Amino acid sequence: MMRRRIWASRDGVPIVDFALLVLLLAAALYANSLTLIGVSIAGSTIALRELLLVSIRRRFDAGGSQNYQYGFGKILQAGNLLIAVVTIVTGFWLAGRTFDLTLTGFREISPLRLAFAATANALVLTWNGFLVHSYREPLDPATRVLQRARRRLFVVLLAIQVCLTVAVLAKDPVIAFCSDIFAAALAFLFIVVGGVKLSWDCICDLIDHPLDRDREGAIVALLTREGVKPEELADLRTRHCAERIFAELTLRIREAAPMEDACRRIAVLRRALEAEIEGLDLVIKLEGVEA
């Protein structure tokens, strides 16, 4: 029962992630493979993000949220930003090493070591494939973001696995070397592009960036559908953090109108918006109209 609960909450995922990463790093050092170092960096990014999410969530569940009344989204994104920056830096280090090796010449990787590297990569690939398959429909939005990143990692791991397998089967040291360089470049691209995208998302969330026009337009369309006329919509302020959307809606209502009617209307509006937009944190303000 306990085991099932840990599994359902993904609390155990970072533990397996880190165990596999240690194995992968050992294999990388043994095989002297830049590709596996790249895969370790990419894998550690997701493992760290999982760990961050699990630890913050536990802290908040245990009641450590009195000072953070708007949820843990920003703490999560600040942690993710740090992880992204470190990932980009290590990604560039990997690129430098790969470039250096490409220029300075050939480095032999023995077939046995390469086979070991391919096996280690296959293990990590299987684990990620299992996670992608098991959590196809994760419950909460924060986990869904991680799941998307894991799906991308799975695709890259698959491409790297093809390169490594070809290198092992070819039994030619030059092909093995070229495959390692190519796969390392692939890993570098994945790390840096993913890191830059993650950093940008985190920065936008941390600086209270508003929703894009389409998403804000969708909220306005919903309001219109619920009977809010354009002249009644005094203002709409939005911002987002992780998968949570904060919206502050100001409605113009006749000052002479009974409060009870206004309340009923606001309650209906709130229910409709919250049912349509997942993770919505809605605040409704009133502005009076004389007539």
Place this chain on the structure above:
Amino acid sequence: MARAPTPEQKAKEAAVLYTALADGANVALQFAFAAFTRSLSLLSEAIRGALMLAIEFYAFFVLRAVHRDRLGKFRFGIGQLEQMCNLAIGAGLVLSGLWIARQVVQLLLLDMPAATPLGLATAAVINSINVAINSLGWLAMFSASRSDDSAIYSAQLRARTVKLCSCFVVQTTMTIAALAKDPLISAWLDGLGATFVGALMVVIGSRMVWGALPDLLDRSVPADLEATIETILNEARITSADIAGRRTRRAGSFPHIELTLTTAGSLRVSDFLHRVRGLYGHLRRHAPDADIAIAVHPSVPNSRGSKRVEGEA
């Protein structure tokens, strides 16, 4: 919609821009001569100067954007944007400080080639220009400062003071190092100057990061502001039964206060809005820069006629 700045605003922008450009030229000169003379003190001073210059340019662009209403899309204010820049610059200062520390250790312990006496003398001359520019800039800003200056101006004056302080220390150590004929003493004095600037960078950078983080993480406002809000609520005769929700968060100079009032006791919308306006006025007087939102929490009558409160989101 962007608007044109007033002549007074343009004059302020010009003052900030010309000071920053003078600093920029100085930093470029410092970098060139630090590379030429291999003086660590000058290099560390140049890095610190470049990062401080980033703050100056940031302040300039924020000022320009504010004067032209270009940051309007940040509907919750620019407090978090301000803090993000402070965080980036602070982290940059800390990392540069640590990098200088590593260079000093290499110079003193690993026999890295030290600066020549001629190089140190040239570096001292270049730094003296820096001292002159900083002294004039600090004097001009200090004489223009008022007790009610904006946060951006105060931060700039603080940055300028730190700059002046570190310039004087570097000037002293560099001059002694240039005058000392012994290369070992020169190296140690150069290292001492670099250590001072490096330590200053780490301390200031850490403070900037530490100061920016709570705001960026949406931490609730400090206890004194919370107490002020409590007092205002009491003054406005808002009891805990009238409040359905109360949330606050920090955002640089613009804290966010969000109060959700129940509609109990309000027969018409005007009754509710009367309470809202009264409370808003009280809050605005005590926290003029705050982003205040007073929301409504509907109390809807149930089938038996008594009122129940809708569940919070």
